[in-house]
Amino acid sequence: MLDTVPITKEEICKPENLVYGRTPLMTDATLSYCPGCGHGTIHRLIMEVIEEMNLQADTIGVAPVGCSVLAYDFLNIDMQQAAHGRAPAVATGIKRLMPHKFVFTYQGDGDLAAIGTGETIHACNRGENITIFFVNNGIYGMTGGQMAPTTLPNMKTATSPFGRDIETMGNPLKITELIAMLPGTYYVTRQSVHTAANVRKAKKAIQKAIEYQKLNKGLSFVEIVSNCNSGWKMTPVESNKWMEEKMFPFYPLGDIKIPK
Amino acid sequence: MTEEIIIAGFGGQGILSMGKILAYAGIMQDKEVSWFPSYGPEMRGGTANVTVIISDERISSPILNQFDTAIILNQQSMDKFESAVKKGGLLIYDPNGITRHPVRTDIDIYTVDAAYESSRMKSSKVFNMIVLGAFLKIKPLIDPEHMHQGLEKCLPSRHHGLIIENEKAIEKGKEIILPKYLMN
Amino acid sequence: MTKTKDIRLMKGNEAFAEGIIRAGCDGYFGYPITPQSEVLEYLSAQKTKERTGMVVLQAESEIASIHMVYGGAACGKRVVTSSSSPGISLMQEGFSYLAGTELPCLLMNVVRGGPGLGTIQPSQSDYFQTVKGGGHGDYKMIVLAPASVQEMYDFTKLGFDLAFKYRIQVMILSDGAIGQMMEKVELDKQLPRLTDEEIIKKYPWATTGKTADRERNIITSLDLNPAKQEIMNRKLQAKFKRVEENEVRFENIHCDDAEYIFVAYGSSARVCEKAVQLGRAKGIKVGLLRLITLFPFPYEEVARLSKQVEGILTIEMSAGQMVEDVRLGANGAVRVEHYGRLGGIIPAPEEVLNVLEETFIKTKTYA
Numbered sequence: 001m002l003d004t005v006p007i008t009k010e011e012i013c014k015p016e017n018l019v020y021g022r023t024p025l026m027t028d029a030t031l032s033y034c035p036g037c038g039h040g041t042i043h044r045l046i047m048e049v050i051e052e053m054n055l056q057a058d059t060i061g062v063a064p065v066g067c068s069v070l071a072y073d074f075l076n077i078d079m080q081q082a083a084h085g086r087a088p089a090v091a092t093g094i095k096r097l098m099p100h101k102f103v104f105t106y107q108g109d110g111d112l113a114a115i116g117t118g119e120t121i122h123a124c125n126r127g128e129n130i131t132i133f134f135v136n137n138g139i140y141g142m143t144g145g146q147m148a149p150t151t152l153p154n155m156k157t158a159t160s161p162f163g164r165d166i167e168t169m170g171n172p173l174k175i176t177e178l179i180a181m182l183p184g185t186y187y188v189t190r191q192s193v194h195t196a197a198n199v200r201k202a203k204k205a206i207q208k209a210i211e212y213q214k215l216n217k218g219l220s221f222v223e224i225v226s227n228c229n230s231g232w233k234m235t236p237v238e239s240n241k242w243m244e245e246k247m248f249p250f251y252p253l254g255d256i257k258i259p260k
Numbered sequence: 261m262t263e264e265i266i267i268a269g270f271g272g273q274g275i276l277s278m279g280k281i282l283a284y285a286g287i288m289q290d291k292e293v294s295w296f297p298s299y300g301p302e303m304r305g306g307t308a309n310v311t312v313i314i315s316d317e318r319i320s321s322p323i324l325n326q327f328d329t330a331i332i333l334n335q336q337s338m339d340k341f342e343s344a345v346k347k348g349g350l351l352i353y354d355p356n357g358i359t360r361h362p363v364r365t366d367i368d369i370y371t372v373d374a375a376y377e378s379s380r381m382k383s384s385k386v387f388n389m390i391v392l393g394a395f396l397k398i399k400p401l402i403d404p405e406h407m408h409q410g411l412e413k414c415l416p417s418r419h420h421g422l423i424i425e426n427e428k429a430i431e432k433g434k435e436i437i438l439p440k441y442l443m444n
Numbered sequence: 445m446t447k448t449k450d451i452r453l454m455k456g457n458e459a460f461a462e463g464i465i466r467a468g469c470d471g472y473f474g475y476p477i478t479p480q481s482e483v484l485e486y487l488s489a490q491k492t493k494e495r496t497g498m499v500v501l502q503a504e505s506e507i508a509s510i511h512m513v514y515g516g517a518a519c520g521k522r523v524v525t526s527s528s529s530p531g532i533s534l535m536q537e538g539f540s541y542l543a544g545t546e547l548p549c550l551l552m553n554v555v556r557g558g559p560g561l562g563t564i565q566p567s568q569s570d571y572f573q574t575v576k577g578g579g580h581g582d583y584k585m586i587v588l589a590p591a592s593v594q595e596m597y598d599f600t601k602l603g604f605d606l607a608f609k610y611r612i613q614v615m616i617l618s619d620g621a622i623g624q625m626m627e628k629v630e631l632d633k634q635l636p637r638l639t640d641e642e643i644i645k646k647y648p649w650a651t652t653g654k655t656a657d658r659e660r661n662i663i664t665s666l667d668l669n670p671a672k673q674e675i676m677n678r679k680l681q682a683k684f685k686r687v688e689e690n691e692v693r694f695e696n697i698h699c700d701d702a703e704y705i706f707v708a709y710g711s712s713a714r715v716c717e718k719a720v721q722l723g724r725a726k727g728i729k730v731g732l733l734r735l736i737t738l739f740p741f742p743y744e745e746v747a748r749l750s751k752q753v754e755g756i757l758t759i760e761m762s763a764g765q766m767v768e769d770v771r772l773g774a775n776g777a778v779r780v781e782h783y784g785r786l787g788g789i790i791p792a793p794e795e796v797l798n799v800l801e802e803t804f805i806k807t808k809t810y811a
Binding site for chain 3: 283292297319320324413
Binding site: 056075098 | 470471473499501503504505507508509511512513514515516517518519521523537538541545640651652653654655656660661662663664665666
């Protein structure tokens with residue numbers, strides 16, 4: 001047995017030992033998301049980048065309807081809450097009238113790819129100089145796990161309890177590939193935040209997307225494939241594994257459209 | 261003075277712009293004016309009409325079904341508006357294409373052979389100004405000076421070279437208008 | 445505003461478009477629909493970006509238009525959209541959100557006949573939708589009813605002023621006749637658009653970017669706590685009450701000695717004004733109460749006149765919507781009847797005078 005003196009908390013928690021701190025752009029409010037959910041990480045990444053780029057006073061965010069409807073409780077920036085699916089139109093209104101501001105939307109799959117398909121496609125096609133963060137978990141989380149436009153074939157949800165039947169319920173929509181074809185989009189990428197390595201990659205993508213808006217390049221679109229362990233009825237660990245096995249083959253990670 | 265006028269005919273005859281020039285000239289002469297068009301599918305062919313009111317007083321209803329003057333340029337409009345002229349009122353029409361001529365005896369009826377005259381002048385575009393001139397002969401509500409200003413306001417400046425031609429057409433209309441009983 | 449002696453012959457829709465430019469509008473978002481397409485056409489031809497810096501954007505739908513308005517309004521900008529009945533139905537979602545977030549903006553409906561695709565001819569059948577609230581939730585918007593092309597122009601400046609005074613939506617409820625007809629309009633001098641710095645000072649609630657000297661601004665109508673949501677709703681109701689106390693507008697035409705009155709707004713009021721002239725020429729003591737604000741509704745004036753006259757006839761291009769409010773105002777003190785034309789038909793002056801005579805005078809019995 002080594003004769004060591006136990007190190008106290010006071011000895012560790014010194015400014016010179018600090019290797020990581022929470023960005024002040026996240027508020028003190030406790031996140032309302034389910035344990036294991038990716039939203040918290042994605043919020044933090046966006047806020048970190050905004051802090052690092054010193055954009056807090058220039059940022060206006062748009063929160064959607066869905067689990068992240070209360071995103072403004074956690075993000076210490078000016079925000080507007082949009083009607084379901086309308087965030088790209090709201091962001092268009094903001095950016096056209098405040099062209100020097102950094103404007104982003106934060107939307108889920110139901111919001112962006114079902115009820116807001118029209119607003120999404122047209123904002124992308126006009127090449128609005130905004131940034132869209134699209135969190136795709138293949139399900140309606142907030143309303144209790146109903147089928148989403150991105151729900152995989154045969155995937156069970158509250159409104160497809162026997163699995164999504166393609167014959168009667170239609171196909172999952174690869175909206176990101178779709179909007180990548182539009183001339184108005186400049187940078188389109190698909191990321192995830194389920195491992196430390198993926199978190200780092202996702203952060204780089206977020207940085208690029210914001211940088212491109214500063215350079216007035218048009219619309220940047222960052223999809224983040226994420227889990228919904230509650231809606232999928234799995235433990236967080238299981239849900240991440242399921243995401244890798246089922247979601248990624250259908251929604252492969254990586255850049256879909258990069259600037260020439 | 262209040263003059264309530266309906267101008268009616270085919271789309272493409274320049275009916276709406278005739279009404280607009282008359283109304284704008286009215287403004288130039290410090291009158292109250294209104295211009296109320298039939299709008300919709302008629303705009304793309306078919307019949308068109310416009311109600312123009314020129315008055316010394318505030319105009320109440322811009323929408324009417326009784327008129328002091330009807331200027332009628334096709335048969336359908338004749339069928340519709342002959343009866344809408346107030347007793348003692350005025351009806352002016354171009355007999356070209358009219359198969360059933362007006363029959364009322366309690367109004368003044370004049371003809372203006374504007375389609376024929378505009379083809380003689382080799383400009384179908386001044387047709388409506390010939391008709392307008394005919395009207396102004398019977399009811400000289402607007403001075404030539406204010407008509408000129410009305411034309412200036414209504415024509416885009418690149419077309420201001422055409423104002424003289426339009427004014428000539430107005431004068432021509434004043435010359436050729438005839439009481440209906442003189443028509444052979 | 446200062447009149448300039450700049451007098452033009454304009455369509456109602458064009459006068460509205462010129463009005464918003466001169467009133468210092470920052471952005472217009474719209475979608476074509478008959479009979480109001482001239483608004484977007486006129487604005488597009490005006491090169492507003494060069495003229496005043498105003499943004500004009502054709503959106504992909506009326507739904508997108510109203511949410512673009514929401515985004516701009518939340519930044520403290522002077523924003524506008526306009527449409528006609530079917531398009532206004534689509535915008536109801538946005539109206540409700542704008543009410544819930546107390547955002548100021550100017551709206552216009554050039555009403556056409558319905559229901560459904562209906563007709564493109566003028567109508568007044570959107571009164572209930574506009575005045576009673578077409579979207580979900582307890583809310584009101586200020587409703588101005590222009591009866592002339594000059595008012596289509598003048599109500600833009602008035603509309604912006606009221607919108608920002610109360611943080612409320614202002615709707616100009618026009619119709620196809622007022623939108624399409626031309627009359628003379630006297631224009632005002634151009635008002636400057638507010639700078640971003642002025643907006644930050646004047647409208648501290650606006651989302652203009654969180655600076656170190658203030659808390660973050662959040663524009664939302666959501667509160668999942670019922671107690672707080674009730675407080676929010678009571679605050680809204682108190683505001684609507686203030687509007688009712690301060691902003692009632694109407695015009696009395698020959699009401700002083702009237703034995704019968706018409707009550708009407710918009711193009712119907714113009715028809716009635718002529719009917720009053722025709723009636724007076726026949727010796728009938730008839731007047732017109734022309735409504736300018738539909739919310740707030742002049743209940744008190746209707747109540748006052750109800751004690752004076754022998755009959756009230758409301759004239760609407762609808763099956764009878766405004767008449768319900770007139771009856772509320774009259775509260776049984778006098779007989780209130782409705783006469784309307786439907787489907788895009790405008791009643792004639794002789795027609796409505798005849799109805800007045802048939803309803804109240806020829807049927808008069810003496811005890």
